[in-house]
Amino acid sequence: MTSDFRGASADAVATLTGELETSVSGSPEVAAQVSRDLFSVATTLRGEGALRRFVTDASVAPEARQGLVGQVVGGKVSEQAMGLLRSAVSRRWTATRDLADALEHLSVVALVRSAGGEASRLADEMFAFGQAVKTTPALRDALSDPARSHQDKARLVEDLLGDKALPATTSLVTQALAGTYRTVAVALAEYQKVAAAAQQQGVATVRVARDLPEDERARLAGALERQYGRPVHLNVVVDPAVIGGIRVEIGDDVIDGTISSRLDDARRRLVG
Known part of the structure; x- marks a missing residue:
């Protein structure tokens, strides 16, 4: 996954980012919830090819795409996230995969907003954890071991960071375990770029x-x-x-x- 969107996808992400900023403005709690919701839907889209293709098909009426998204995730996500999702599926995308990538991108922006005035600390903590993964073979192996469940890896992250890091940092590191990127360290480096751009x-x-x-x-x-x-x-x-x-x-x-x-x-x- 890359945050370097092109063409129609770049236009869609720019518009959606503005909508996100408005929907989570002034509420760190709402921003954190929207981030969780958007990342969850991004994961669903990556695992459900038929759903992903339908909601990015420009030949299908936007109302139909919005209706299907409402059926699939309605009641499972916050009102703010639902509004963003309806807007997202009504737009044109350069590539089918771009919608899920855009939702992950927006989830990172939302977590940056949830950190409020501590966005710089969030960037430092992401970088520090990424460096720890690169320079500590045991940690790197534990987080990349296919035999360990995602839940087990998430518990390891929670044990390592706990109250020593911002909640947003723990959330982003946990998201980085999803396998969207080649490694956790690469994911965190990309997340930090998104965070910096948001600032x-x-x-x-x-x-x-x-x-x-x-x-x-x-x-x-x-x-x-x-x-x-x-x-x-x-x-x-x-x-x-x-x-x-x-x-x-x-x-x-x-x-x-x-x-x-x-x-x-x-x-x-x-x-x-």
Whole structure:
């Protein structure tokens, strides 16, 4: 799944995002419930091919598509989620799979809204858990083990995060277990991009040999904001291989001012 929608799907997601913002405005509880509802329906659509094809078939009248969705999920989701679903199935989609992907995308946006003023903390916690999965083989294996049930993996996430993380973080990590993406870490990285976009931010991965003090982080964030014209959330990775200096990755751009890269350049020149 990707959040890079195109054509009619991009237009639909933009409209639905605006509708979502209105429907959950000012209520973290409603936002959290809408997120759960939308993700549940996305899962259903991925598992029910006939339903997915019917509700994305542009040759079927929108009223018929809305009616079927009402029959399938009516009474099982919140009023706000039902309104969004009726709107979603009435729209055109570039690809059949895009509707389910869009609902998952919207569920992430809703969870960001449920975090209120702690959206930055949510992004930090998602990144930290993703890094833990990448660097801890036992955790990575436990979360990817096909022999373990989804419920068992969800309990493991709850045990690990518990009251140490925001409820929205736990919910997003649990969603990441669904297998929409190749790995949990990839899912969380994509979720963080969606979260940043919802906050009108960029995301930069910063690799350093030692952790950056808050004042240095602030200066770097300010410099990147001036360069890219929008706030930038920093994901700081402490990597001893850097030796010194700093490497910044933001989108397709790489700013490499590390000592290790300069040494590599010197070696190549000597060999050449």
